[in-house]
Amino acid sequence: MAAPIAYSLIATDLDGTLLRGDDTLSDRSRTALAMAATAGARHLVVTGRPAPRVRPLLDDLGGQGLAVCGQGAQLYDAGADRMVWSVTLDRELAETALGKIEAEVGEVYAAVDQDGVDGLTLIEPGYEMPHPTLPAVRILHRDDLWAEPISKVLLRHPALTDDELASAARAAVGSLASVTMSGPGTVELQPCGVTKATGLALAAAHLGLTPAETIAFGDMPNDIPMFDWAAHGVAMSNAHPELKAVADEVTLSNEDDGIAVVLERLFMSWAPVVNGESEQPAHH
Incomplete structure (x- = not known):
């Protein structure tokens, strides 16, 4: 047995x-x-x-x-x-958090994962997908990121390492969102506590x-x-x-x-x- x-x-x-x-x-x-x-x-x-x-x-x-x-x-x-x-990430909070991060580290490139079983990944100009096999839709303006409910925001910085960007983001956003690092080139904002x-x-x-x-x-x-x-x-x-x-x-x-x-x-x-x-x- x-x-x-x-x-x-x-x-x-x-x-x-x-x-x-x-x-x-x-x-x-x-x-x-x-x-x-x-x-x-x-x-x-x-x-x-x-x-x-x-x-x-x-x-x-x-x-x-x-x-x-x-x-x-x-x-x-x-x-x-x-x-x-x-659970979704409040889009106004996400936009505010993004602004606070950029006030500290300069311009970042952002993307979002929309909520739902058919949600899209939207990427703004300058953002490059760290995982090229994953499909994404390029949009023209950052405002378009907030068109539909989102589960998270993905960030990249032209000069900072992932560890540096994650550390700066945590300091900047406080309790507005949780900051995680989930892979090379993948620093993310998600709902606080999730x-x-x-x-x-x-x-x-x-x-x-x-x-x-x-x-x-x-x-x-x-x-x-x-x-x-x-x-x-x-x-x-x-x-x-x-x-x-x-x-x-x-x-x-x-x-x-x-x-x-x-x-x-x-x-x-x-x-x-x-x-x-x-x-x-x-x-x-």
Whole structure:
């Protein structure tokens, strides 16, 4: 009889964590997630991407359940293609926060993720998408960013590093919004108090699961609240130093199947049995 599973909920970030740089999921990672599912564990995507940018990946993963999107601002039901819950960033507050940041650091380039299952990513002149595979609509004037409800604002600066911009933004906006850094070239403003942890907690409650049953994987400072919430936080070797500093464990990089390495260790006893022997995942 197989031993009880250590974790019933596997929370994974996508970019820089579960996905490789080309937005694909390796066969080894698929096998490891399937092994965990056989053991009864649930896999929950917890990502900064808005729901419309996650839907194709969930389809590829065969995910029909919940996903935490937009840095925790959206709880998305993939099977029903609907929002279970979402919170928007007040557009007047966002515009004010942007002005305060520019008063401190000079001109920044901005983009927004609109709310909703069909929300667009709008980018103003000068803003370059850090992830070129994600679709975006270029607008002519900043005022056009505020045309529809938004879940977050994305910022880039022509000279400052991400860490410098995030630090300056936090000092400038105070309690107007939460500032996160979710990837290279991705500093974001989101509703105050909303984090990946708040979204993860809501999703876990829907699933009847607790922090003590959760293992989380990530690579950037926006994953810190998720690590604080979960029983065990695993940083990728390519992770930001701030996340590594609070992680319980550091695994291999996203390119080297770091998540699979950990899941194989935890769930190996649940590997499919072939000719009386456990089928071991291929190591490359």
